[in-house]
Amino acid sequence: MSATHSTRSSKTPPKTVEIHIRRRANPDSPQYWEQFEIPYRPNLNIISCLMEIQKNPVNKSGDKTTPPVWHMNCLEQVCGICTMVINGRARQSCSALVDNLEQPIKLEPMSKFPNIRDLIVDRSPMFDHLRKVHAWIELDGTYDLGPGPRMSQEEVQERYAYSRCMTCGCCLEACPQYEGDNYIGPQAIAQVRLFNMHPTGKETRDERLAGIMGENGITNCGNAQNCVKACPMGIPLTKAIYEENRETVLHGLLGWLKH
Amino acid sequence: MVSNGMKIAIVGGGLAGLAAAMKIAEGGHAVDLFSVVPVKRSHSVCAQGGINGAVNTKGEGDSTWEHFDDTVYGGDFLANQPPAKLMCEMAPSIIYLFDRMGVPFSRTSEGLLDFRRFGGTKHHRTAFAGASTGQQLLYALDEQVRRYEVTGKIRKFEHWEMLSLVLDDAQVCRGLIAMDLQTLELKAFPADAVIIATGGPGLIFGKSTNSMVCTGSAVSACYQQGAKYANGEFIQVHPTSIPGEDKLRLMSESARGEGGRVWVPRNPKDTRSPSQIPESERYYFLEEKYPAYGNLVPRDIATREIFQICIEGRGVNAENQVYLDLTQIPAETLDRKLGAILEIYEMFVGDDPRHVPMRIFPGVHYSMGGLWVDYNQRTNIPGLLAAGECDYSIHGANRLGANSLVSCVYGGFIAAPAAIEYANNIERNGADSSKIYDQELKLQQEINEGLIKQSGNENQYVLHQEMGKWMTDNVTVVRYNDKLKETDDKLLELMDRYKRISINDSNLWATMALPHARHLANMLELARVITLGALNRNESRGAHYKPEFPNRDDENFLKTTIAEYSGEGPVFSYEPVDISLLKPRKRDYSKGKQAAAAAPKQGAPQFVSSGAEQKPANLSGPIVWGQDKEKVNNPLASDATRQEQGKSIDEAGGKTNN
Numbered sequence: 001m002s003a004t005h006s007t008r009s010s011k012t013p014p015k016t017v018e019i020h021i022r023r024r025a026n027p028d029s030p031q032y033w034e035q036f037e038i039p040y041r042p043n044l045n046i047i048s049c050l051m052e053i054q055k056n057p058v059n060k061s062g063d064k065t066t067p068p069v070w071h072m073n074c075l076e077q078v079c080g081i082c083t084m085v086i087n088g089r090a091r092q093s094c095s096a097l098v099d100n101l102e103q104p105i106k107l108e109p110m111s112k113f114p115n116i117r118d119l120i121v122d123r124s125p126m127f128d129h130l131r132k133v134h135a136w137i138e139l140d141g142t143y144d145l146g147p148g149p150r151m152s153q154e155e156v157q158e159r160y161a162y163s164r165c166m167t168c169g170c171c172l173e174a175c176p177q178y179e180g181d182n183y184i185g186p187q188a189i190a191q192v193r194l195f196n197m198h199p200t201g202k203e204t205r206d207e208r209l210a211g212i213m214g215e216n217g218i219t220n221c222g223n224a225q226n227c228v229k230a231c232p233m234g235i236p237l238t239k240a241i242y243e244e245n246r247e248t249v250l251h252g253l254l255g256w257l258k259h
Numbered sequence: 260m261v262s263n264g265m266k267i268a269i270v271g272g273g274l275a276g277l278a279a280a281m282k283i284a285e286g287g288h289a290v291d292l293f294s295v296v297p298v299k300r301s302h303s304v305c306a307q308g309g310i311n312g313a314v315n316t317k318g319e320g321d322s323t324w325e326h327f328d329d330t331v332y333g334g335d336f337l338a339n340q341p342p343a344k345l346m347c348e349m350a351p352s353i354i355y356l357f358d359r360m361g362v363p364f365s366r367t368s369e370g371l372l373d374f375r376r377f378g379g380t381k382h383h384r385t386a387f388a389g390a391s392t393g394q395q396l397l398y399a400l401d402e403q404v405r406r407y408e409v410t411g412k413i414r415k416f417e418h419w420e421m422l423s424l425v426l427d428d429a430q431v432c433r434g435l436i437a438m439d440l441q442t443l444e445l446k447a448f449p450a451d452a453v454i455i456a457t458g459g460p461g462l463i464f465g466k467s468t469n470s471m472v473c474t475g476s477a478v479s480a481c482y483q484q485g486a487k488y489a490n491g492e493f494i495q496v497h498p499t500s501i502p503g504e505d506k507l508r509l510m511s512e513s514a515r516g517e518g519g520r521v522w523v524p525r526n527p528k529d530t531r532s533p534s535q536i537p538e539s540e541r542y543y544f545l546e547e548k549y550p551a552y553g554n555l556v557p558r559d560i561a562t563r564e565i566f567q568i569c570i571e572g573r574g575v576n577a578e579n580q581v582y583l584d585l586t587q588i589p590a591e592t593l594d595r596k597l598g599a600i601l602e603i604y605e606m607f608v609g610d611d612p613r614h615v616p617m618r619i620f621p622g623v624h625y626s627m628g629g630l631w632v633d634y635n636q637r638t639n640i641p642g643l644l645a646a647g648e649c650d651y652s653i654h655g656a657n658r659l660g661a662n663s664l665v666s667c668v669y670g671g672f673i674a675a676p677a678a679i680e681y682a683n684n685i686e687r688n689g690a691d692s693s694k695i696y697d698q699e700l701k702l703q704q705e706i707n708e709g710l711i712k713q714s715g716n717e718n719q720y721v722l723h724q725e726m727g728k729w730m731t732d733n734v735t736v737v738r739y740n741d742k743l744k745e746t747d748d749k750l751l752e753l754m755d756r757y758k759r760i761s762i763n764d765s766n767l768w769a770t771m772a773l774p775h776a777r778h779l780a781n782m783l784e785l786a787r788v789i790t791l792g793a794l795n796r797n798e799s800r801g802a803h804y805k806p807e808f809p810n811r812d813d814e815n816f817l818k819t820t821i822a823e824y825s826g827e828g829p830v831f832s833y834e835p836v837d838i839s840l841l842k843p844r845k846r847d848y849s850k851g852k853q854a855a856a857a858a859p860k861q862g863a864p865q866f867v868s869s870g871a872e873q874k875p876a877n878l879s880g881p882i883v884w885g886q887d888k889e890k891v892n893n894p895l896a897s898d899a900t901r902q903e904q905g906k907s908i909d910e911a912g913g914k915t916n917n
Binding site for chain 1: 355388394504766
């Protein structure tokens with residue numbers, strides 16, 4: 001079962017693929033660049049190149065080296081784990097096709113998260129953010145209570161767009177404000193939007209708003225709008241920030257009036 | 260409910276594992292949840308088309324019984340029927356629960372859940388969230404589990420890999436050994452019960468539609484420690500995938516559910532672009548051969564037909580590909596109902612499937628087989644349960660599309676109370692029990708150290724590739740006994756060469772090499788179970804097809820294959836299938852079910868070859884291949900009933916209140 005489609009028409013294909021990888025042995029050692037060269041085949045993606053290097057870890061100068069490490073799983077751009085910076089842009093390495101990239105291809109770990117080794121980073125702060133903003137529906141219980149609230153297809157489609165966030169971190173990598181986990185960031189704000197729009201989720205929206213207010217909250221957004229351009233899932237992140245900004249202001253105002 | 264210090268460990272954070280974790284935490288009990296990736300990145304995200312449940316919102320007279328009948332019929336009567344029936348009965352409430360959790364299911368104009376058609380049924384029974392239903396369902400459970408994580412009921416161990424179970428002297432499961440994938444530190448985790456929910460073993464076939472974590476490694480470890488593995492030979496090859504360098508990307512069955520048509524040019528030498536080929540010169544082979552179900556025949560049938568067309572040299576441009584055509588459907592409808600999967604095709608192939616027919620080929624997709632479990636998801640090892648793709652219980656010889664998501668959640672929902680009940684009644688370890696953990700920890704440590712120290716000229720990744728190629732070539736769509744035997748010989752050779760691999764990474768911090776070496780050893784053991792199980796089953800049923808034995812043979816093979824590890828390899832025995840609810844009948848998708856039922860009840864040819872290579876039957880070998888011939892030649896010798904299996908759990912320390 002090995003038939004590979006060849007569709008991309010282009011100029012004469014190159015004989016090799018040159019890849020420069022920004023490496024690090026462990027969190028306590030410095031970063032360095034190492035160059036690799038592998039034979040060209042059509043339809044290679046970055047993952048296949050890394051697999052090729054992993055199988056036979058020899059660098060461009062012919063020296064044996066340690067195999068570069070990275071994270072990968074679904075290879076269909078839906079799990080988000082293989083995100084890295086490719087030719088300067090954060091994206092998933094599974095969907096980065098060599099034929100569409102300028103050589104030498106430069107691979108770097110995401111810069112906004114602690115670098116574990118080579119191309120692996122620790123993105124647990126993003127999951128901490130999801131905890132902080134209560135990104136879930138408060139169910140009464142998982143026993144059978146019949147269907148959920150009725151909803152129009154339009155509402156569903158708007159929520160679906162936010163619900164596709166795979167917590168990859170491209171938005172945070174692109175955000176000029178996010179540095180050292182000083183800002184809750186677009187991904188968590190979009191999840192607040194997702195649940196605050198839901199008829200049941202609305203009931204507990206104050207808890208979510210509390211999670212994006214205050215220090216390191218939504219007001220740290222500098223309106224650079226890089227996030228929405230960086231998002232591989234096309235999530236309307238700036239719209240979420242706008243809507244939630246409005247909600248927090250109203251919430252603050254109402255809270256003040258109540259006192 | 261008070262927790263009385265109970266601790267349940269769950270291995271795997273996909274739909275089944277998270278469903279179980281949520282239920283146990285809701286019951287007030289503590290969970291340790293282990294996953295090799297952050298649970299939100301589990302393979303369940305890849306499920307595209309939808310989740311089945313007979314809600315009958317389209318006025319088609321659908322019912323949970325009809326769903327059950329389709330499931331058993333589609334699985335060619337190899338599934339034990341009571342759990343399949345219960346799953347179908349629970350399915351509507353499972354879908355409603357996800358609806359309440361906020362999953363953005365597509366809607367009708369009244370704002371109700373919309374349902375679409377899928378393979379192997381004539382009803383609109385599949386709820387869907389665009390074409391990323393698995394992602395949406397997984398996220399919903401991930402969110403609920405995070406809620407319990409905040410309350411402290413669930414502890415997550417992400418980037419930790421289970422290496423083995425901890426068994427006491429009575430072979431009762433008392434916890435597990437896991438490895439931190441960053442530091443390679445090993446640690447023992449005591450638990451009153453362990454639920455395995457680690458998904459399928461697609462990586463055994465090298466390239467498949469599975470994610471890279473789907474090695475079956477943890478399941479294989481359980482098998483090697485005494486858990487029975489059932490129906491391993493039943494591997495589903497999905498009819499439509501996109502071949503790639505690194506994996507075979509899935510093209511969901513929902514493409515056909517929404518009207519996608521499979522065809523090739525009638526003239527194999529026709530090199531015109533597909534839009535230039537008039538309707539009359541296209542061969543819609545599924546529609547012509549199976550007028551009742553057309554493009555929505557079950558996967559095993561669609562796969563064999565596509566495979567056959569290509570073997571005969573009739574694929575598009577005489578290559579291994581056929582058209583899957585959506586171009587007759589308005590682009591707006593496609594975007595709304597199938598957007599996510601069309602994007603995947605566009606991204607990886609470069610053509611726009613709204614305007615150009617997709618080119619697809621079958622790819623290894625799902626394992627119907629898995630750990631043997633009773634009707635409460637309990638394995639034969641007391642204290643060890645299994646749920647999801649890694650158990651064998653629901654799908655028989657072939658799984659229907661959109662039944663996997665529902666079976667994952669069903670399995671988790673059954674395993675959770677069963678684990679709690681078991682843990683409530685078990686006698687806890689005494690204070691002197693720490694030695695069983697120390698012993699197992701030491702054993703696993705030694706295996707790691709051995710691998711790190713050993714050196715030789717073999718490359719672990721090359722061995723993996725070779726295994727994948729042999730398994731794909733010989734143990735997938737069409738199986739011949741001589742080839743299966745050769746494949747087992749090859750697997751033995753690879754196991755021998757494995758002893759001479761050297762870990763090619765001198766930096767052990769966050770290395771990928773050592774975990775892969777551990778996976779590879781486990782994959783090879785499971786590959787033998789799959790291959791020899793196929794060799795032994797001389798019939799054709801569901802996904803298992805042998806041209807030498809083209810008919811279903813209920814007399815000899817209406818039974819579950821059970822593999823047990825002997826220390827050297829699998830030992831096979833057989834167990835009767837529970838057919839207490841539906842009498843087996845001929846499976847015939849060229850007619851509707853009523854018409855097919857009227858046909859004579861006999862083993863039907865599963866697939867009619869139209870003149871391709873037919874090999875002579877190889878009947879010279881023993882009836883059953885395996886290590887212990889005496890035992891295996893008497894297949895029904897270990898023919899324990901379900902009840903007796905349940906008792907062994909009681910005797911071994913647990914007590915159930917029947």
